[in-house]
Amino acid sequence: MLDGLDAWRELPAAQQPNWDDPVAVERAVSTLRASPPLVFAGECDVLRERLAAAARGEAFVLQGGDCAETFTGTNADDIKDRIKTILQMAVVLTYGASLPVIKLGRMAGQFAKPRSSDDETRGGVTLPAYRGDAVNDYAFTPQARKHDPARLVQAYHASSATLNLIRAFTMGGFADLRQVHEWNRGFVGNTAKARYENMARDIDKAMKFMAACGADFDALRTVAFYASHEALLLEYERALTRIDSRTGDPYDVSGHFVWIGERTRQLDGAHVDLLSRVRNPIGVKLGPTTSPDDVLELIDKLDPDREPGRLTFISRMGAGKIRDALPRLVEAVAEAEGQVLWISDPMHGNGFESPTGYKTRQFDDIIDEIRGFFEVHKALGTVPGGVHLELTGSDVTECLGGFEQIDEKALATRYESVCDPRLNHQQSLEVAFLVAEMLAAR
């Protein structure tokens, strides 16, 4: 019997690649094992403490980025635009919440996707589904769709390059509060967004007030920005699990925060087992079929010591279901004295296919699910601790609605996602203003 960090190998593992060349898998895994960690365990500990503060209502989490990062998207402009969007949103949310905002990118590791179907059929041809650049290529040819273990190593290098740029931007002056504030003024000033003007004006006044008081803006030139992704590919996550020399504890050093998806959260499955053994702060997605017993068992397995900041539940119920499905889960956790952080993913329960064949989501459904999340927590006296969004920094047309009123016809103009539809730059900022209003109204 295998123990410890390899016990998952004897458990059912959903959504894994079909590699047909064990020698190539071993080559990739041994390269990963010999490669340096992407994050330092001490950073994961700091994030765990920050998330504990969010669970107490003393901070708010903004987790966002692509559904699926790609190797071609690993370039300076795309990464910069995503960081810029998240920084802009964070300033608006900080103002609305009057709380620090924890910035957590779905970045630097989000290269693997669970899929509903193993195959995809186009024009009578059936090939393996695209499972993220860490597994196969999006192009619809037999060669591209073959699962290739060498891609794990490419995903590691793409994550490393992304994280390097994140660290450079957020520590090197790009995140300067004065600069981010100017970008936000541009957003509100450029188009008729009357609804957001009041808050933007208030933020402007607050900045002037801070300046008049002699606030040290130079101290606000850097921000902490953490990396997160779904821990889907077990060989990859295992190869990047290392023993921390300070404490002797295992950490998954592929990212600061890793989560288990809705499709891989089986209580006796491999993903829950592996993540139960690492010290990182971790998350679990919870869809509408989750039962109170499921959440209690997940807490027992993943957070037996009830450690604040260790476990985040990311609810993704759908706008029409959240008000019915979430309360019993939140109540069960509260009764069990679980110390979990609740955050809302208003994306994954609200997808549908447009008549023209695009996977999309309605902006208003996304907002309604977040509103439902706040309502449920308000009614129960618990803490709505953050939001988890699929977004990008460019002007794609993937989600419907928002003040630009992207309609079904417009989806075709700039649909670039290789998996789920993302909020574009403007829609992301709009979400930030609306969530800031919800936070301010608490």
Ligand SMILES: O=C[C@H](O)[C@H](O)COP(=O)(O)O
């Ligand atoms: O990002 C989430 C999942 O990978 C995605 O929603 C699955 O999409 P599918 O139903 O097209 O496979």
Ligand SMILES: C=C(OP(=O)(O)O)C(=O)O
């Ligand atoms: C796969 C995802 O979500 P879920 O596990 O909630 O379906 C995702 O976050 O892209």
Ligand SMILES: [Mn+2]
């Ligand atoms: Mn997705």
